[in-house]
Amino acid sequence: MPKFNANGLLRSFAAEMKKPWTAESLWYETVAKHPPTFQYARRIVPLYDPNKVKSRGKRLRKSMYQPQEIQWPEDKLRKRFYRDHPWELARPQIIAENDGNDQQYCDWSHMDQPRKALSGESVVQRTLWLIENSNMPVENAYDQARKEFYHLRAEQEIQQRVAHDQAQALGAVFTKSDLELGYEMDQNALNSWFDNASQYAEANRTKFTDPSVDISKTTQ
Amino acid sequence: MSFAQILRGSRAMASPKCLPESNYSTSHLRFPRLQSITSKKNSRARGDWGLKRTLPKIKTRYICVRQQDSLYKQADFQSSAKFVRLVRNWFDAGFVRDPSEVALLQELLKETGLKDTRDINKVFSPSKQSDENDNFRRYGVSGGIQYSNVPLINSRVTPNCESNCSNIRRRLTAHIISSDASTAYYGLGGLILRLPRTVVFNRNRSSPLFSQEQRISYTVYKNGRLRLVPFSGPELETHLAYPSEDSEVESFFNRDIQLVAKRDSSLDAPVSYQRGIMKFFMAPSQTSNNEANSSEKDNLSNS
Numbered sequence: 281m282p283k284f285n286a287n288g289l290l291r292s293f294a295a296e297m298k299k300p301w302t303a304e305s306l307w308y309e310t311v312a313k314h315p316p317t318f319q320y321a322r323r324i325v326p327l328y329d330p331n332k333v334k335s336r337g338k339r340l341r342k343s344m345y346q347p348q349e350i351q352w353p354e355d356k357l358r359k360r361f362y363r364d365h366p367w368e369l370a371r372p373q374i375i376a377e378n379d380g381n382d383q384q385y386c387d388w389s390h391m392d393q394p395r396k397a398l399s400g401e402s403v404v405q406r407t408l409w410l411i412e413n414s415n416m417p418v419e420n421a422y423d424q425a426r427k428e429f430y431h432l433r434a435e436q437e438i439q440q441r442v443a444h445d446q447a448q449a450l451g452a453v454f455t456k457s458d459l460e461l462g463y464e465m466d467q468n469a470l471n472s473w474f475d476n477a478s479q480y481a482e483a484n485r486t487k488f489t490d491p492s493v494d495i496s497k498t499t500q
Numbered sequence: 501m502s503f504a505q506i507l508r509g510s511r512a513m514a515s516p517k518c519l520p521e522s523n524y525s526t527s528h529l530r531f532p533r534l535q536s537i538t539s540k541k542n543s544r545a546r547g548d549w550g551l552k553r554t555l556p557k558i559k560t561r562y563i564c565v566r567q568q569d570s571l572y573k574q575a576d577f578q579s580s581a582k583f584v585r586l587v588r589n590w591f592d593a594g595f596v597r598d599p600s601e602v603a604l605l606q607e608l609l610k611e612t613g614l615k616d617t618r619d620i621n622k623v624f625s626p627s628k629q630s631d632e633n634d635n636f637r638r639y640g641v642s643g644g645i646q647y648s649n650v651p652l653i654n655s656r657v658t659p660n661c662e663s664n665c666s667n668i669r670r671r672l673t674a675h676i677i678s679s680d681a682s683t684a685y686y687g688l689g690g691l692i693l694r695l696p697r698t699v700v701f702n703r704n705r706s707s708p709l710f711s712q713e714q715r716i717s718y719t720v721y722k723n724g725r726l727r728l729v730p731f732s733g734p735e736l737e738t739h740l741a742y743p744s745e746d747s748e749v750e751s752f753f754n755r756d757i758q759l760v761a762k763r764d765s766s767l768d769a770p771v772s773y774q775r776g777i778m779k780f781f782m783a784p785s786q787t788s789n790n791e792a793n794s795s796e797k798d799n800l801s802n803s
Binding site for chain 1: 511540561
């Protein structure tokens with residue numbers, strides 16, 4: 281028997297409706313006139329891969345109705361790229377959509393896109409484009425896309441440094457970076473430690489010195 | 501477009517979730533494993549990060565999501581500002597490729613006929629030299645700001661311990677009190693180190709809090725090697741007069757040191773030395789004075 285039986289639920293609701301203190305639900309009359317006739321979950325059978333189903337053996341019937349994992353060819357390329365370049369994951373990305381048509385605005389015949397920031401996804405899409413249009417094998421297409429990515433990334437860094445130098449030359453004043461702030465914090469910590477240590481040594485001078493030795497002579 | 505195409509081209513599907521994690525603790529991780537996600541300010545205020553469900557108000561600006569929909573019907577996420585800030589600091593520090601290494605790679609490319617510098621690693625495996633600084637060689641960078649050299653200096657200073665406890669050389673932690681711009685160029689007297697007390701054997705016979713104050717100089721060469729020398733006045737010639745790099749022989753730095761050494765050698769050291777001897781002989785008695793006079797006469801007769 282299925283775990284949830286719609287007709288059984290309807291019958292139990294009918295019993296509840298007979299009690300005088302229970303109000304009638306709005307949907308009860310309609311559902312009572314047109315009760316459900318079959319299970320919807322099992323009616324719709326998803327398309328399944330026979331190889332995956334056979335590998336389960338005795339659990340064939342159970343796995344047949346389970347939702348299957350979604351897989352695309354981009355997944356392997358993404359996995360490989362980010363395994364080779366893990367620090368690309370540290371560049372933050374925005375995944376909140378505007379209109380959901382990002383792929384339509386991109387032309388992957390070249391790597392640089394005006395409406396999309398350079399990232400690992402550019403390498404993946406460029407690789408797919410090369411595989412489809414240039415009839416390249418996967419290895420060569422991935423290598424070419426990767427080298428184009430390196431070139432564009434280097435250009436990007438050089439442009440940033442040049443812009444920074446130009447801004448400074450024209451009189452811009454930048455705030456302190458994390459490194460400078462950290463350096464100042466380190467110095468402040470050392471200075472405060474030095475002051476505390478000096479006070480402690482001064483207060484406990486007799487503890488740390490031998491009374492038989494004349495301090496004034498040693499200091500001279 | 502169909503739903504499958506829209507889902508395939510969406511940004512959420514493009515964010516990778518492919519690097520396995522052994523445990524949930526990320527304090528020991530050396531590199532990121534999940535994509536760092538951010539959002540605009542107004543979207544962040546509404547809790548909209550582009551995920552299945554809205555997130556509560558959080559202070560961090562960068563997060564990484566392990567599961568969009570966990571068993572408890574919540575998004576499993578955590579902050580990833582650590583790696584984002586590290587990447588930013590790396591660029592702020594100004595590290596660049598070592599020019600000598602780049603030139604060497606170019607020469608190797610010409611000799612071997614390879615097309616990519618990354619292929620050199622498959623052909624050549626350079627042996628590790630003991631005199632090079634591992635901290636810089638590991639990353640293939642040179643120099644940078646002075647801040648990056650601070651931990652190296654702390655770990656390399658091994659001065660002599662001149663206290664009553666022991667005369668054996670040992671490694672001590674040094675705290676850097678001050679530094680100035682001359683250190684970067686000359687490496688002369690740029691740092692003042694104070695060595696804190698480390699051992700207390702007896703209540704009344706312990707060494708003072710600061711065993712000694714020492715000035716130390718260091719030089720960072722273009723190949724990233726760091727050279728540390730304890731500096732003291734009378735030992736100027738022995739420590740700093742001999743350059744260890746070929747390019748340093750004709751540099752302004754070396755000429756300055758040579759001039760200082762010559763100036764020190766041209767002082768009145770031998771005369772004072774002779775005067776000391778004379779005083780020593782003249783002091784005890786008159787007979788010694790006569791002997792001194794006779795010795796002087798002999799010198800005059802010899803000349």
